[in-house]
Amino acid sequence: MTTPAAIYPLKINFEIPFSKDIRLPRFVYLFILTGEKIHLIDTGVADGLHQIKTFLEKKGKKLSEVQDILLTHAHPDHIGAAKLIQQKSGCKIIAGKEDLNWIEDTELQYEQRPVPGFHHLVAGSVKVDLPVKEGDIVKPEEHTTIRVLSTPGHSAGSVSFFLEEQKALFSGDAILLPGEIPIFDDIQAYFRSLDKIKTIQPKVIYSAWDEPRFQNEIPGLLEQSKNYVSQIRNTVQKVAEKNNSVQSMDFCRAVLTKMGLNEKIANPLLLRTFSSCLK
Numbered sequence: 001m002t003t004p005a006a007i008y009p010l011k012i013n014f015e016i017p018f019s020k021d022i023r024l025p026r027f028v029y030l031f032i033l034t035g036e037k038i039h040l041i042d043t044g045v046a047d048g049l050h051q052i053k054t055f056l057e058k059k060g061k062k063l064s065e066v067q068d069i070l071l072t073h074a075h076p077d078h079i080g081a082a083k084l085i086q087q088k089s090g091c092k093i094i095a096g097k098e099d100l101n102w103i104e105d106t107e108l109q110y111e112q113r114p115v116p117g118f119h120h121l122v123a124g125s126v127k128v129d130l131p132v133k134e135g136d137i138v139k140p141e142e143h144t145t146i147r148v149l150s151t152p153g154h155s156a157g158s159v160s161f162f163l164e165e166q167k168a169l170f171s172g173d174a175i176l177l178p179g180e181i182p183i184f185d186d187i188q189a190y191f192r193s194l195d196k197i198k199t200i201q202p203k204v205i206y207s208a209w210d211e212p213r214f215q216n217e218i219p220g221l222l223e224q225s226k227n228y229v230s231q232i233r234n235t236v237q238k239v240a241e242k243n244n245s246v247q248s249m250d251f252c253r254a255v256l257t258k259m260g261l262n263e264k265i266a267n268p269l270l271l272r273t274f275s276s277c278l279k
């Protein structure tokens with residue numbers, strides 16, 4: 001094959017059961033690269049497997065032809081189906097070094113980050129065959145050169161993958177969209193990662209949150225994300241001034257209400273996000 005792999009986004013819908021009466025509808029994009037072989041960027045949740053299978057069948061391909069899965073980070077909606085796909089294909093798993101422990105031990109991840117419905121979203125642990133870090137080059141096939149960019153903030157080990165031939169960036173959850181439920185671990189790292197993405201000047205961004213965004217839209221997109229996260233930080237700081245127990249769920253609910261979101265979705269992950277705004 002003399003051309004770079006073709007890129008297909010696939011949107012997977014799922015739900016997070018926050019409580020008995022609140023099931024939060026969510027979605028995630030994964031990306032299927034087809035060239036001589038098939039390469040996946042993230043896998044979506046475990047239940048999304050049939051969508052991947054159906055998509056490949058429509059292209060005259062099979063799950064068993066998947067050669068590798070590149071994971072942007074360890075969260076359930078990104079690694080959920082990895083184990084199932086690996087069982088069918090024996091594919092290689094490639095992921096950022098810092099997220100290795102949560103991918104290779106999903107029980108540890110659940111203990112440390114108890115996402116509601118975790119065991120329904122994730123099929124199980126997988127071993128990472130190739131741990132990667134900033135600047136590493138992965139070449140899954142000829143004319144497909146992927147450079148690893150460390151883009152922490154959303155999670156400590158988040159990476160983005162830059163497909164050099166197409167100047168296409170797969171950013172995972174690194175670019176939070178305005179209005180989305182904010183999840184990040186480190187707000188300063190988050191801003192630095194946005195700046196890094198801007199510097200490499202991608203022609204297209206394939207984000208897990210969004211439709212593909214092209215060249216002229218990208219600076220605006222990054223700016224909007226930055227402004228939204230800055231607004232969240234300001235709101236958190238304002239609420240914190242009137243609240244003396246910033247480690248409590250009451251604080252989490254107060255911030256959500258101030259943001260115009262449903263206070264019933266208060267949970268430890270959001271509290272962690274809000275706490276990072278006070279550091």
Ligand SMILES: [Zn+2]
Binds near residue numbers: 073075173
């Ligand atoms: Zn995530």
